[in-house]
Every structure is written in C-alpha cells, then in structure tokens.
Amino acid sequence: MLPRTSPLTDSNVSLNTVFEKMLEHYGPQDWWPGESPLEIMIGAVLTQNTSWKNVEKAIANLKDADLVHLGRLDTTRVEELAEIIRPSGYYRLKAKRLHNLVSHVMSKYDGDLEWMFSHDVSTLREELLAINGIGPETADSILLYAGNLKTFVVDAYTARILKRHGWIEWEADYHQIQEHFVNEVPAEVEHYNEFHALIVRTGNEFCRKTPKCQGCPLECYLPESGIQEPI
Incomplete structure (x- = not known):
C-alpha cells in the first residue's frame, strides 16, 4: 500500500494549468443543476x-x-x-x-x-x-x-483523470486526492465548484471507463508512454 503521506507522482503539471486548459476548452459550466x-x-x-x-x-x-x-x-x-x-x-x-x-x-x-x-x-x-x-x-x-461551503468534491472522473495522466499514484484514496487539490488550487468555493464541474464535463465526454483521448483538452498532458494503468 502507498503511504498516506505521499500520494503524488513526479509530474510537474500543476492543477492550475489543468484547470485553465479545461476552462479554455469548455468555458464556465455554471454547475451543479438544481433550483434549491x-x-x-x-x-x-x-x-x-x-x-x-x-x-x-x-x-x-x-x-x-x-x-x-x-x-x-x-x-x-x-x-x-x-x-x-x-x-x-x-x-x-x-x-x-x-x-x-x-x-x-x-x-x-x-x-x-x-x-x-x-x-x-x-x-x-x-x-x-x-x-x-x-x-x-x-x-x-x-x-x-x-451549502456553498469550502470543500473539494472528488468523484470517479477526478480520480481517473489524475491517475491516467500520472499526476497521482493509483493507490491514492479519496482523501489523498482531495488534499492534493486543497494544497494546489485557490481555496475558494467558486473555484472548487468550477474545477469539479469541468472535471465532470471532461470525464463524461472523454475519460470514461473506455477512454477516448483524441480531442480531449488534456490529451497533450498524457505521458509519452501513454495512459497510465494500475500495475
């Protein structure tokens, strides 16, 4: 098992760069849907x-x-x-x-x-x-x-995108992935909201269980060896 204190890989791609790339591709998402x-x-x-x-x-x-x-x-x-x-x-x-x-x-x-x-x-x-x-x-x-409260949501898309790009170890759990975001991105409710929404959009369109990498806004950040998979 991976130690809880070290979930990161040696990748130098920052999450802020990832955010900007998705935002440039999709624009603001105004998400989550709901009237109340x-x-x-x-x-x-x-x-x-x-x-x-x-x-x-x-x-x-x-x-x-x-x-x-x-x-x-x-x-x-x-x-x-x-x-x-x-x-x-x-x-x-x-x-x-x-x-x-x-x-x-x-x-x-x-x-x-x-x-x-x-x-x-x-x-x-x-x-x-x-x-x-x-x-x-x-x-x-x-x-x-x-609640409009400051906490970052991690879902299956979040884990899949980070792990397939080699930005976090495959063994990293929910709390390690969440901590990675909290440590790297601006601690603002609106930013957390937008970032997660963009991840959901990207995951739903491209990073599914069977990946469709061509055309994905994050395709350029894949490792030279291709999609990372668990050993």
Whole structure:
C-alpha cells in the first residue's frame, strides 16, 4: 500500500494549468443543476451509481408529487418514496438514504437548511458522514453545491483523470486526492465548484471507463508512454 503521506507522482503539471486548459476548452459550466439547496441535496444522493439523466427523471417525479419539501419528504413512507424515485436506480436503497438525510435535517436543525449550513464545514461534514448511506463524495457535494461551503468534491472522473495522466499514484484514496487539490488550487468555493464541474464535463465526454483521448483538452498532458494503468 502507498503511504498516506505521499500520494503524488513526479509530474510537474500543476492543477492550475489543468484547470485553465479545461476552462479554455469548455468555458464556465455554471454547475451543479438544481433550483434549491434541497433539490441539490436530493440530487447528490440520487446520482450515486447512475447517470444524471436518470436523476432528472426521479427529481421530476418528486416535483410532480410536490415532494421537494423537507417536511413532506420526512413524512413520506420509504416504500412510497422508493417508487417515486425508481428512475434513479437502486431506488429502494436510495430512498432509505434520502430519508436518513432528511430525518437528520429535520431532527437536528428543525428543517432549517440555512441554519444547518451556517455551521463549521468540518463539523458538518462529520455529521453527514455519520448518516447511513452518505459517503465522502455525497457529503462534499452537499456541502459545496447546496451549502456553498469550502470543500473539494472528488468523484470517479477526478480520480481517473489524475491517475491516467500520472499526476497521482493509483493507490491514492479519496482523501489523498482531495488534499492534493486543497494544497494546489485557490481555496475558494467558486473555484472548487468550477474545477469539479469541468472535471465532470471532461470525464463524461472523454475519460470514461473506455477512454477516448483524441480531442480531449488534456490529451497533450498524457505521458509519452501513454495512459497510465494500475500495475
């Protein structure tokens, strides 16, 4: 196993250069999609292991049922909620996770998201991670996009892009990758938001499980030996 204190490779390509290259290619993303903090929180839970297109269908169902509301979500039976969010996949499991999150907000913060997001980001992150079904990526997405709080989101695209280009070791975990970004890029909510959005765009179009490197804005930074793969 790689020591937690040394996840970096010898690459001299800075993350700020990577950001500028993607921004030049795509322009600002104005992301994450959602009309309210609650809708963004719902999306963060539902997007686990599925496409955003499926999430949009599930959220549309919730809107049709007038359930993008903390109080009404809290009193909706998990079984009923599962059927409503069926398009998101793993809908029974996600219904439980969403209900756990909503119950926490209702019981600890009386359904007041503004009050909830006024708390220290580190403390709030620990709270979210203690909720059954909320992992680091979901917690950080909620904090950054719904709460407008300073935390960097790491997803599968982020890890894949960095590792394939040789910018971080293959053994690096979520927290090592997150620390790499925090140490290198401007510590601003807007910058974290834009950077992650550009990564998602690049990953979705080019750095999929089967890579499509031609035309990718980061193609020029691939090692001479080609895409890095785990040993």
